[in-house]
Amino acid sequence: MDDHLDKLHGFVDTITSMKETIITNIVLIGQVPAPTFKEKKRTGVFMERLAEFQVDECTTDGYRNPIGIIKGTSEKKPPIFVVAHLDTIFSKDIDHYFTIKENSITGAGIMDNSVGVGVLLSLPEIFRKLNLRFESDIVLTGAIQSLGKGNLRGIRHLLKTWATPIRGAICIETAELGRLSYYTDGMIRCEVDCNISSKNGWEHKFKPNAILILNEVINQILKLRLPQRPRSRVIIGKTSGGFKHGVIAYNATLGFEIQSNSDKMVKSIFNNIKDVVEGLGHEHEVDLKLKTLSNIHAARLNFGHPLVKSTVAVMKKLDLVPISEPSESELSIFLSRKIPAVTLGITRGENYHKQNAIVEIEPIFKGIAQIIGVLMAIDSGGCDEEQLA
Numbered sequence: 001m002d003d004h005l006d007k008l009h010g011f012v013d014t015i016t017s018m019k020e021t022i023i024t025n026i027v028l029i030g031q032v033p034a035p036t037f038k039e040k041k042r043t044g045v046f047m048e049r050l051a052e053f054q055v056d057e058c059t060t061d062g063y064r065n066p067i068g069i070i071k072g073t074s075e076k077k078p079p080i081f082v083v084a085h086l087d088t089i090f091s092k093d094i095d096h097y098f099t100i101k102e103n104s105i106t107g108a109g110i111m112d113n114s115v116g117v118g119v120l121l122s123l124p125e126i127f128r129k130l131n132l133r134f135e136s137d138i139v140l141t142g143a144i145q146s147l148g149k150g151n152l153r154g155i156r157h158l159l160k161t162w163a164t165p166i167r168g169a170i171c172i173e174t175a176e177l178g179r180l181s182y183y184t185d186g187m188i189r190c191e192v193d194c195n196i197s198s199k200n201g202w203e204h205k206f207k208p209n210a211i212l213i214l215n216e217v218i219n220q221i222l223k224l225r226l227p228q229r230p231r232s233r234v235i236i237g238k239t240s241g242g243f244k245h246g247v248i249a250y251n252a253t254l255g256f257e258i259q260s261n262s263d264k265m266v267k268s269i270f271n272n273i274k275d276v277v278e279g280l281g282h283e284h285e286v287d288l289k290l291k292t293l294s295n296i297h298a299a300r301l302n303f304g305h306p307l308v309k310s311t312v313a314v315m316k317k318l319d320l321v322p323i324s325e326p327s328e329s330e331l332s333i334f335l336s337r338k339i340p341a342v343t344l345g346i347t348r349g350e351n352y353h354k355q356n357a358i359v360e361i362e363p364i365f366k367g368i369a370q371i372i373g374v375l376m377a378i379d380s381g382g383c384d385e386e387q388l389a
Contacts, residue, residue: 004376005317011369012318014129021125022364023100025049026118030110033092036150040064042086046121046142053124055140063157068140070124072133072379079137080378081169081341082123082371083155083330084116085146094355103361111349111357115174117142119346119368126368134379136167143330148189151294155330159337168307168378169341170371171330175352177363178320179345181327182308183300184335185231185259186266188292192217192254192277194241195287208286210252211241217254217288220276224269230262234269261326263298296328299335307340307374307383314373318366340383344370 015022028049034042043066050058050068057069066086072079088109090096098107105115120140127138144154159166173179194210218236226232234256241252258273260266274290281288301308315322327343334341346367349359377383 004373004380005313008314008317008369008373011130011372012365015126015368016365018122018126018129019361019365022118022122022368023105023361025121026105026110026115027098027100029117029121030107030114031096031098033090033094033096034087034109035089035091036087036145036147038092039086039144043142043144046086046117049121050124050140053121055124061158062161063144063154065144065154065158066142067158068124070127070134070138070140072136072138074135077136077379078165078167079139080134080167080375081139081141081334082120082172082375083141083143083169084120084172085113085154085330086117086142086144087147087150088112088114089147089353090355104358105361106356106358108355108357110359111174111352113172113174115346115359115364116172119364119371120172122368123371126372130372132372132376134375136379138375146330149293152296152330152333155333159333159339166334166339168383169330169334169339170374171327171334171341171343172346172371173329173343174346174359175349176323176345177347177367178315178323179343180308180311180315180322180324181329181331181343182303182305182311182324182341183261183326184296184298184328184332185261185326186263186296186298187328188258188266188270188295190256190258190270190273191291191293192256193287193289193291194252194254196250207248208284210249210286213280213284213286213288214239214241214252214254216280217276220280221256221273224272226269227265230260230265232258232260232262232265232269234258234273259326261298266298296332297336299332301335301340301342305340305383307342307378310377310382311342311344311374314370314377317373318370320366320370342374344374
């Protein structure tokens with residue numbers, strides 16, 4: 001391991017010399033719109049680019065996740081996965097043109113997750129430049145249908161149908177450099193829809209207002225007693241509704257997320273909110289519906305797990321300060337299937353989830369070096385024998 005660590009700063013210099021290739025891949029993939037469920041065009045570009053870099057195998061699984069495989073030197077070692085989600089929150093109608101300056105790239109989706117996918121595409125060429133060979137096959141995967149209502153369907157299907165054991169995985173996210181996620185909270189993401197037809201509105205003694213009814217839902221959620229242990233919270237994240245200022249709103253939607261490091265607590269809170277929604281719908285005589293958009297289970301590696309310890313060592317060697325937080329990414333699916341994995345950030349940026357998102361170019365090269373350092377740690381046996389807690 002120490003031998004690998006000593007090479008990392010030299011890796012950064014070599015990767016920096018490949019700046020043009022890396023930025024080209026980021027821009028090529030990032031300027032192709034890929035809203036969730038409509039990633040086909042970006043998948044095609046992903047596959048074409050991997051084929052140009054002459055990976056040993058380039059294919060898709062039965063769910064159309066694009067995959068590139070770089071063969072390892074040992075037929076006995078299970079593969080190592082490197083994954084980045086392909087989809088973004090922006091529709092094809094949004095301008096996806098990127099502005100490139102000396103040390104920044106600006107554009108819709110650049111923070112989530114175009115840099116991550118562009119880096120993933122660059123790895124075959126980077127491995128060649130660094131003259132790296134691995135014992136394990138390296139499986140480069142662009143996961144589709146990850147965000148929001150996609151509910152991580154792409155990676156769920158891929159891992160469910162993968163025929164062999166998996167040695168370990170690295171999930172790539174654009175931001176933030178220094179991020180080290182090795183655990184996931186249980187989560188249920190929900191929407192409450194309130195719909196009042198104009199006919200029913202006239203039949204009420206007092207016209208119901210969909211926005212005000214959802215406000216009462218929020219008030220009732222805020223009254224719930226949530227424990228500090230297990231750590232639990234409900235995040236009210238999104239509201240929409242109404243037609244114009246002088247007309248009572250007949251339709252409105254509330255979006256929220258239940259989070260806890262206990263699946264049992266997540267389910268309990270969900271049931272409490274379900275009772276709130278059903279009760280208020282009955283009392284106000286309106287159509288009030290609770291929908292589940294996505295969910296994940298709580299899972300984790302221990303901090304003392306060899307993969308986590310090796311990742312921390314790599315980051316510290318590169319003068320990065322590890323910052324740990326739960327992740328809702330593909331990491332959760334690997335961990336739930338007892339596959340050791342971490343999520344790492346590549347660079348720094350601003351305006352996350354906005355059309356004018358901006359990332360810094362210079363930190364990307366150190367971000368890539370950390371991925372390679374962790375790959376080398378896994379390939380050398382850094383997490384072969386450890387079982388998940």
